Amino acid sequence: MADHVYIQDIASHVGKEVALKGWLADRTDKGKLQFLKIRDGTGFIQAVVFQKDVAPETFDAARKLTQESSLVVTGIPRAEARAPGGFELAVKDLRIVQIADDYPITPKEHGVEFLMANRHLWLRSPRQHAILRIRARIVKAIRDWFDDNGFLLVDTPILTPSACEGTTTLFATDYFGVPAYLAQSGQLYNEANAAAFGKVYCFGPTFRAEKSKTRRHLTEFWMVEPEWAYGTLDDYMRVGEEFVSYIAQTILKERAPELKAIERDVSKLRNVAPPFPKISYTDAVEILHQHGFPEFQWGEDFGAPHETTISEQFDKPVFVHRYPTEMKAFYMAPDPNDPKVCLGADLLAPEGYGEIIGGGERSADLAHLERQIAKHNLPREAYEWYLDLRKYGAVPHCGFGLGVERTVAWICKLDHVRETVPYPRMLERIYP
C-alpha cells in the first residue's frame, strides 16, 4: 500500500505513488476520462482517471462517486500546468469509503439563510477554509505577541457571580440553586491578576445577551484582554499599535495564499504599522462636524456611521481617546487635567470596521470608585474584592480588550462577523 500523504505536502511526492484519504468535492465526467476534485482538509487537488489506465471496476467506482463521497485514492502526483494548483494525481486505484447522499451545497450560489442552516457542511468550502485558517493564525499571533512581550497568561472565570460592568445583559445560568452569569469580560479579574503578576492577559470566549442584530455582533465571541500594573493611557496606545501591527504583518506574511483565495486587497493592510494616529474624542467630534454630521453633540456616543466617517480620514487604525467620563465604564480613570473626560481609548479599524479595541487607564482611587459604584447602582458587596485592590498596594494600571471576530472580519474584509467563527451564536440562531 502506498504511503498516506496530505494534499498540502503533495509537491514533495511528485513521481512517487501515494494514497490520498479524503472526500470528493466535485467531479467532471468526460466519457473515457474523469476529473475528480479531491479535498482532505489540508487542500484541494485534481485527480484524473483514464479508462485505459485503470481496472474496469476502478473506473466504474469513480463514476459512482457523488459530491462529498469519502474515498481513498492511490496514484502518482505530477506537475500539470492545466490543473488548478499546478499539480494533479494520476489515479491508479480508488476505494470508496462511503457514497454520500444528495449533498445540499452545490458549486452554485446559495443564500445566507441556507448556508447558515448548513454551517456544519459549509465549513468544507474553500472560502471558509481560508477564513478559518486566517483566524487560527491570528489567534496564534495574539498568543505569541503577549507571550514574547512579558505578559503571563492568567485565565479568568467564565462563570461569574455578578456583572462585570453592570451595563450589558448577561446570560444567566443556575449554579446549584444560585444565579451565575456567563462572563462578558475578564477585566476585573485581570486587574487583580496584574497586581499579582505585573503583566497578564486572558483569552477566551465572552458572552453578551444583548439583542444586537448587526453585522458586527455575536452573542458568543472571543476576546483577548491584557492588563498591566503601572501602565498609563499612553502606554496602552503604544502597546496596542505594536500588537495590532504585529497581527496584520504576520497574516500578510504567513497567510498570503488564503488572503488571495478570498480576494483580499492587501495594499491597505501593508500600511498597518506604528505609529497609529491618536486623536481625542473632542477632535473626533470636530471631524464629524466637518464631514456630514454638523448636528453631532459633544457627549453623545458614536454610532457605526460616525465611526466609519472618523476612520475614513486615516489610512491606518486610529485611536480615539479621552471620551466623556459619563458614557464610559465606572472603573475608568478621569483625566486629572479635565475630569469631564476619562483616560480611555478605542481603536477604530480602517475600511469601516469600527471598534476592534476598547480600553484605558483604570482608576486607582478608592473613594472615586466607591462613588462610581453607587452612581451606577451596582451592588457594592459584589465589588468588595475589587475594591480591595485599591486598599492593598493600589497602582496606576491599564489594559484593553481586542475582539477576535471583528479583527478577523477586518483582516479578511468580510461584510459580516458570522463567517469568522465556525459556529456563530447570534440573536435567534443557535443551530447547528
Next chain:
RNA sequence: UCCUCGGUAGCUCAAUUGGCAGAGCGCGCGGCUGUUAACCGUGAUGUUCUAGGUUCGAGUCCUAGCCGAGGAGCCA
C-alpha cells in the same frame, strides 16, 4: 425593542390586471481523452411559510402569526 425588505422545486430565482406552477443549476439516463461553476441530448421533481378571510377563481388582495435578511440602539 424599533424601522425596512423578504419567504414559490434540493438551491438561486421568475410568474403581466386576480385567470393552466415556470427557468437555470443540482439530480437520473445517454454521449464526449483535458475539464476548471465543462458542454450536448433527455427525464423526473411543488403543502407557493402557517392559519383564517374576500372572490366564480388567490403565488398574487386583506387580517393575524411564524421564520429569515439588512439597518438602528448597545457594544468588542
